[in-house]
Amino acid sequence: MKNLRIHLGLLAPLLVVTAMILWPIITGNVSSREIVFTILKAIALASSLNILLGYTGYVSFGHIVFYGFGGYVGLYFVNEQGWSIWLGMLVGGIAAGMLAFLLGKAILRLRGAYFALATIGINEAMKAFINNFELFGGPIGMTINFSVYRDYGGAAQALSMSFYIMAVLTFTALIASHLVRLSKFGLGLQAIRENEDAAEVMGVVAPNAKTWAYVLSAIIPGMVGVLFFFKNGNVEPHVAFPLHSSIELLVMVMLGGQGTVLGPVLGALAYQGMRGYLVTSNFFKDIQLSVSGVLLLLIVLFIPAGAIGWLRHRVPVLRRVLA
Amino acid sequence: MSILLSVQGVTKSFGGLQALSKVTFDLPEGQILGLIGPNGAGKTTLFNVVNGVYPPDEGRVIFRDQDVTDAKTYQHAKMGMARTHQIVQPLNELTVRENVEVGACFGRENQNLRHAAEIAEEVLEFLGLHNRIDQLAGSLNVAQKKRLEMARALAARPYLLLLDEVLAGLNPSEIANMVETVRKICEQGITIIMIEHVMHAVMNVSDRIIVLDYGEQIAEGTPAEIAVNEKVIEAYLGDPKLAQRLMEQDNK
Numbered sequence: 001m002k003n004l005r006i007h008l009g010l011l012a013p014l015l016v017v018t019a020m021i022l023w024p025i026i027t028g029n030v031s032s033r034e035i036v037f038t039i040l041k042a043i044a045l046a047s048s049l050n051i052l053l054g055y056t057g058y059v060s061f062g063h064i065v066f067y068g069f070g071g072y073v074g075l076y077f078v079n080e081q082g083w084s085i086w087l088g089m090l091v092g093g094i095a096a097g098m099l100a101f102l103l104g105k106a107i108l109r110l111r112g113a114y115f116a117l118a119t120i121g122i123n124e125a126m127k128a129f130i131n132n133f134e135l136f137g138g139p140i141g142m143t144i145n146f147s148v149y150r151d152y153g154g155a156a157q158a159l160s161m162s163f164y165i166m167a168v169l170t171f172t173a174l175i176a177s178h179l180v181r182l183s184k185f186g187l188g189l190q191a192i193r194e195n196e197d198a199a200e201v202m203g204v205v206a207p208n209a210k211t212w213a214y215v216l217s218a219i220i221p222g223m224v225g226v227l228f229f230f231k232n233g234n235v236e237p238h239v240a241f242p243l244h245s246s247i248e249l250l251v252m253v254m255l256g257g258q259g260t261v262l263g264p265v266l267g268a269l270a271y272q273g274m275r276g277y278l279v280t281s282n283f284f285k286d287i288q289l290s291v292s293g294v295l296l297l298l299i300v301l302f303i304p305a306g307a308i309g310w311l312r313h314r315v316p317v318l319r320r321v322l323a
Numbered sequence: 324m325s326i327l328l329s330v331q332g333v334t335k336s337f338g339g340l341q342a343l344s345k346v347t348f349d350l351p352e353g354q355i356l357g358l359i360g361p362n363g364a365g366k367t368t369l370f371n372v373v374n375g376v377y378p379p380d381e382g383r384v385i386f387r388d389q390d391v392t393d394a395k396t397y398q399h400a401k402m403g404m405a406r407t408h409q410i411v412q413p414l415n416e417l418t419v420r421e422n423v424e425v426g427a428c429f430g431r432e433n434q435n436l437r438h439a440a441e442i443a444e445e446v447l448e449f450l451g452l453h454n455r456i457d458q459l460a461g462s463l464n465v466a467q468k469k470r471l472e473m474a475r476a477l478a479a480r481p482y483l484l485l486l487d488e489v490l491a492g493l494n495p496s497e498i499a500n501m502v503e504t505v506r507k508i509c510e511q512g513i514t515i516i517m518i519e520h521v522m523h524a525v526m527n528v529s530d531r532i533i534v535l536d537y538g539e540q541i542a543e544g545t546p547a548e549i550a551v552n553e554k555v556i557e558a559y560l561g562d563p564k565l566a567q568r569l570m571e572q573d574n575k
Contacts, residue, residue: 184428184436191425194414202475203400203429
């Protein structure tokens with residue numbers, strides 16, 4: 001009984017995501033499947049970022065670098081070496097995790113704004129590197145050889161399969177986020193978020209904990225990258241490392257509520273919904289990013305804890321259910 | 324009695340300010356050592372050096388026969404040293420229980436979460452914070468936050484506990500309570516160094532006292548010796564009769 005109550009916080013996120021996955025399956029509508037795919041991708045990325053941003057309190061402005069780098073590495077093996085998408089995703093995830101590990105050792109000693117600045121620099125540096133890296137196609141990038149899809153029963157089948165893989169990745173990200181939150185490791189991360197010096201005095205080995213949080217938050221984005229580029233059919237540097245996507249992820253996490261499992265889910269859903277409306281509206285279509293800028297400003301000013309944080313604060317009864 | 328902590332010729336300066344100069348003492352297991360001195364005498368700096376917040380310019384710190392001079396604070400914690408902060412450092416957005424669990428999970432015993440929860444209950448009961456256990460730490464008042472600091476430190480089951488002005492800002496009955504708590508902690512076999520400005524309390528509870536003034540160790544001895552030490556009276560108490568009166572007041 002007690003065990004069940006601990007996991008109650010996972011219920012709402014799982015229900016929301018399950019409902020979203022079922023929607024295109026029931027209606028059989030391909031275009032709504034694509035919409036849900038985009039939302040699931042945002043949820044998986046935002047939930048991963050949440051491990052670093054929400055639990056550990058470190059703002060990464062360049063988190064998309066793991067998505068781009070992992071995606072590039074995975075797609076290279078799938079496309080050029082003939083590996084399966086499964087192995088490709090595994091390799092992409094590992095590559096992103098290793099990149100995070102090395103970066104963590106180097107820049108996680110920085111705190112606050114300095115760390116945030118360093119992460120921007122890394123994203124741009126990686127983009128410039130890939131631009132000049134001939135093995136990955138340099139500025140032209142890589143285009144998938146259509147024969148790759150043949151193993152999965154053709155392009156249409158591969159697209160539909162990608163949707164289900166994305167669903168699994170999203171669930172994995174949510175469960176990982178939930179487990180970290182409940183674990184001793186997660187407690188250490190939250191102690192670091194609240195007061196890193198005090199946490200160290202109590203024995204939290206902050207350099208290690210931060211590095212592992214960074215690695216953990218990088219693996220799923222790496223895998224998502226491989227899957228997305230596989231489904232997309234090609235990858236180019238400016239598609240793989242868009243700085244504005246990093247910022248959009250921050251908005252999603254902070255809109256929903258950082259440091260909660262449900263927050264990034266709702267944030268990603270709401271943000272993608274809003275974005276979908278903005279890019280199709282005549283007035284906003286060119287300035288939709290400025291809307292997210294304003295949104296971020298409003299969140300930071302008025303609900304710094306995000307929607308879920310605000311609700312938990314106002315209605316303490318919900319604390320048990322909204323985790 | 325074995326020596327738990329040995330501070331040998333510790334010197335520390337910040338720019339031109341000599342915060343500590345050649346502080347040397349041995350602390351046997353099971354004692355309560357009072358650390359007193361006027362504001363700015365270097366007491367908290369000494370705690371920071373002993374606890375590894377920053378290394379000394381010169382000198383060594385030996386804890387349980389190991390040189391910990393250059394160790395990090397978290398290494399000190401794992402070895403069994405815990406502290407409270409003069410300016411309280413609660414983990415505001417975590418509950419009181421979670422705050423204490425951090426101490427138990429990452430301290431000397433490296434407990435898992437389940438045991439840490441049990442230890443947290445026990446320690447919070449001992450410190451009278453049990454009714455606040457599910458409150459956010461940020462919502463406590465100052466006296467409660469000081470108790471929370473102690474609870475976190477105790478949950479680590481340390482060998483040595485550094486208490487930095489846990490009585491400051493408390494009212495007389497809270498002070499009496501806290502002094503009693505400190506005694507009980509010592510009875511559990513935990514060695515304590517306490518920085519304190521509340522004279523009658525520190526005189527009462529300490530086995531031995533060290534007096535710092537401008538980073539110099541100007542006196543060391545039992546409370547009775549310190550109370551009549553002329554240097555101390557001059558540097559710290561000002562009025563030579565005050566210490567005497569305080570002692571009498573407490574012996575009533």
